[in-house]
Amino acid sequence: MAPHSKRNSAMGSIRIIGGQWRGRKLPVLDAQGLRPTTDRVKETLFNWLQGRIANRRCLDLFAGSGGLSFEALSRQASFVQALELFPPAVKQLVTNRQVLQLDEQKLPIQCTDTLQFLANQPLQGFDLVFIDPPFRTNLVAPCCQLLQSYGWLNPAALVYIECEREASPLNVPWSLLKEKCAGQVLSRLYQVEGERVC
Template identity: 65%
Template sequence: MARQSRQKPVKATGSIRIIGGQWRGRKLPVLDAPGLRPTTDRVKETLFNWLQGRLEQKRCLDLFAGSGGLSFEALSRQVGFVQCIEKSSSVARQLQLNRQSLGITSEQFAIECTDTLDFLQQPPMAGFDIVFLDPPFRQQLLEPCCQLLVEQQWLNPGAFIYIELESEAPKLSVSWSLLRDKQAGQVHYQLYQVE
C-alpha cells in the first residue's frame, strides 16, 4: 500500500514588531513566503505619523496583507475594523494565528484568502476609510487595484490610500490628492486622499 505524502506545514522564520499603541513592542511570527516583503519599522513609523489622529474607529482594508504588519499596527492604534485580503493560504493561516495570539475578535479583524483583483470586482457591503495597498513588486497590480477601488466604490469620502511601490514604477494615473511621498532604498511610499 502506497504511503500518502503529507504537505509539510510552513514554519514562521521571521517576525514583525508592533511599534505603537496597545501592543507596542509585541513581536509576531511571519512566514518566509515568495513575494512577502514586510514594511520596515522606519516606513511604518512614518506612515502612522502621517495618519496620527485619523485612525480611531475607522474601517481599514489591507489588500495584499502578507505579514499583516500594517493591519496589526492599525488595530494596535484603535482602528475599528480591518479587512485583510491574502492569496496564500499558509500566510492567511499565520494571520489568523497572530490575530488569536493578540486576542483580536473576528468582528475586528476579518481575513479572506482570495485573489485581490477578484475580491475588488464585487461592490463592498460598506466603504473603507483607510486602504493599505502594498502588492508584490513588478507584477503590474497597482493600477488595476486603484481603478477597481474607484469603480466598485470601495472608498468612503475623504478616505486615505497608502501605497508602496518599487522605486522605478511609473506614475499612477489616479484622481486622488497626493499628500505625502517618500522613498527608503528601493521602496517608494505614498499617501493619497480621496477628495
C-alpha cells in the first residue's frame, strides 16, 4: 500500500505470521499513507487461502511494506510479482528480499504505476492477485477492470481486495467467496470463473 502524500522516513516493522519464515520481523518504512496489512487481517486472509497458495503465481499490485508478498512466499507460492510506486518503499522491499535470501526471479519488484502496468497484455496470467491500495484513492475499480480486460487472471484465479469500509460496492464478474470488516478495513475475496488447469 504505497503512500501518495507527504512521508517521513522513520522505520517500523512487519511480522510474517505463517509458513517457513513464521515469526520473522522485517523493517518497513513508517510513512504517511503506508498502511501495512495488520496481523489480524492477514490471519483472516491466509485462513481463507489455506491450501490455495502453494505453487501459485501471485501479483501484488500495491506492495508497500511487502507484507502480503512475503507472506505468500513464506507459504510456498511459486512466484510473486510486486509493484510499488514509492521509490524508498521499493528500496526497502529489495533489502528485505535480500534478508530472506529470495531470488529476484521469484520475487521481481518493479517501481511503477500499477494502472499503467496493468494496461498491457501479460506474458503469463496469475492465480492470486492482491489489491490493497492506499485508502480513498479510488484505485480498486480501475484495477479490477484492467485485470479483466487485459487477461491477467488465470481460470479460477483468486482476487483479494482490501479497502476502506465505506468504499462503494464493486461491479465485477467474479464470485464473492468471503467478506469481513475489521475496524475501518473491508476485506473481500473473489474467485474468477473457470477451472484451474494445473
